[in-house]
Amino acid sequence: MRIETAQREQLQQWEKELEQQYQRICQHNLSLDITRGKPAADQLSLSDDLDGILNGDYRAPDGTDTRNYGGLEGIAAARELGADVLQVPYEEVLAGGSSSLTLMYHAVLTGYLFGFAGNQPWKDMSAPKFLCPVPGYDRHFAICEQLGIAMETVPMTATGPDMDVVEQKIREDDQIIGLWCVPKFSNPTGVTYDADTVDRLAQLGKVANPGFRIFWDNAYAIHDLDHQVALPNIREAALGNETADSVLQFASTSKVTHAGSGVAFVSASPANLASLKQQMSAMTIGPDKVNQLRHVRLFPELTQLKQHMQKHAEILRPKFACVLEHLDKNFADSDLGEWETPKGGYFVSFNTRPGVASEVIRLSAEAGVKLTPAGATFPYGKDPENTNIRIAPSFPPLEELDTAMSVFVLCVKLASVRKALQ
Ligand code: PLP
Incomplete structure (x- = not known):
């Protein structure tokens, strides 16, 4: 027809x-x-062994009693799991509660209310805005909409966001303080960013507002259907361009174990992590470490994952x-x-x-x-x-x-x- x-x-x-x-x-x-x-x-049933897996043994591999308060960054072994998923050092990972979307919301709030790494809080800028590759993930856009952060669209291509448009907008407008990315099997187009795109993204921190952050939501990092599709490592690209502070990475086990009760991860430079922890420390004493330990027992090594x-x-x-x-x-x-x-x-x-x-x-x-x-x-x-x-x-x-x-x-x-x- x-x-x-x-x-x-x-x-x-x-x-x-x-x-x-x-x-x-x-x-x-x-x-x-x-x-x-x-x-x-x-x-979901693939992960039902989580139930009862601790069998009365609540000690994390480093001896932490996971039943008690404390440990804002999560237990070391869970941070290592997040590091495996995101391919970053575990010291740069915070293992949180059950939702990466919550961590993203907190990260946007941190930038908005307090500013990352000593930069101006976005709320004090005249017209802070995010770049949004489209079509994209509705819940990312909902965070900006709720906080009154303006959004400008960028077309998605078969290799990631149209980088000519992204670069031009960032060059012309220093009020752009964020960019949403789902870099692997993007929601919804399924595209994985190629090396050129990742490299150009890593360079944005050199020209953007110093408070600019890429929200690298790697929700589908390990969700390959057939063979493994390689996503170039944004942290390494950013380090190479001396823009490590411009990237915040996220992932979770939501579509790995039980969707509503997994473990979420954020990975960032030491300066960004310090900003995030400062914001979160007033909000919580620490995440659900018992659930983190359950996940570590289910996936003791990357092979099992x-x-x-x-x-x-x-x-x-x-x-x-x-x-x-x-x-x-x-x-x-x-x-x-x-x-x-x-x-x-x-x-x-x-x-x-x-x-x-x-x-x-x-x-x-x-x-x-x-x-x-x-x-x-x-x-x-x-x-x-x-x-x-x-x-x-x-x-x-x-x-x-x-x-x-x-x-x-x-x-x-x-x-x-x-x-x-x-
Ligand atoms: N990010 C993307 C791109 C998603 O598609 C989803 C769920 O559909 C999420 C985040 C939600 O993740 P979480 O369950 O860890 O909050």
Whole structure:
């Protein structure tokens, strides 16, 4: 089906046929959900050994009694786990509570209220703003929106954010104090930043406002579907450019063990870590060290962690294959949509023809398939072209996903034909 070259009568005929198929599907009273990137129950079960793993022995390898107060940075062995994931020295890692998003929120608050490493607090600047590669992760944008930090979008490319745009904006505007990045299997496009992008990012600290920080959210650092995809090391690139203070890295075990009760990590230069700890010390005496120890016992070495991630990949692979098969079969020879083929992570990002995405989402919802709301992958929920839809294949069982994708492709066709007829 090619919309551009079709005659009006052809489009009307397609609309009639698609409308009939759509009405039939609506009668099935489906209730399916491919909105958020949540692990499925069988993925969560991979980590059920966490329950009872301590077996009464609460001592960390260094002798710490994890049941007691203290240790703002987390236990050393958990920091080492975070260091393995982020490929940094453990001294530069803080192991926190269950959510990296919380750590990111605290890091933004630290910059906003107090400033990092002796720099001006962002709240005292005239117009502090973040650069936001789009499509991106809605919860990053929500943090800025809540704190009243302005956001400027930068297009994502197949190798990361468009660096010409990033560099130009930073050169021209010293009020830019942050940049959101999901550098490996980006949410939602699945792209992994290449070496040139990482190197250029590491150089930004030389020209940006001294308080500028890259929020390197490596949420999918070890979430490869097939072979391991290499992400160039931003810390090493920053050290080479003497910009180590310009980077804050984040990760967690949320999609490794139990999504709601994992361990989160932040890694940063000593000066940045000191700023973060100062902010956090008024807020907490320390994280849940017992849970950190559980994770250390489950993954005593990196080898166990890698084996564990392969089991996740085995469960996820057929689900991604299902989504991509539907897209290929229906749209490979059409002008109805574009998408990337991710090699890991949790999402497939689909771009419809301009102005069609919200109608696809509405039609799918009426047919019983819930998709991420239109615009969610853009700051303030506004997708200027109304094209992007984030598909999250992980949570539903394979048969349900298959049905949901049949509905989705039908709704893309119907909404596209109707738009062309307007
Ligand atoms: N960062 C990204 C890019 C995500 O996609 C997600 C969850 O979907 C998170 C962070 C949330 O991580 P956590 O559970 O550690 O807060």
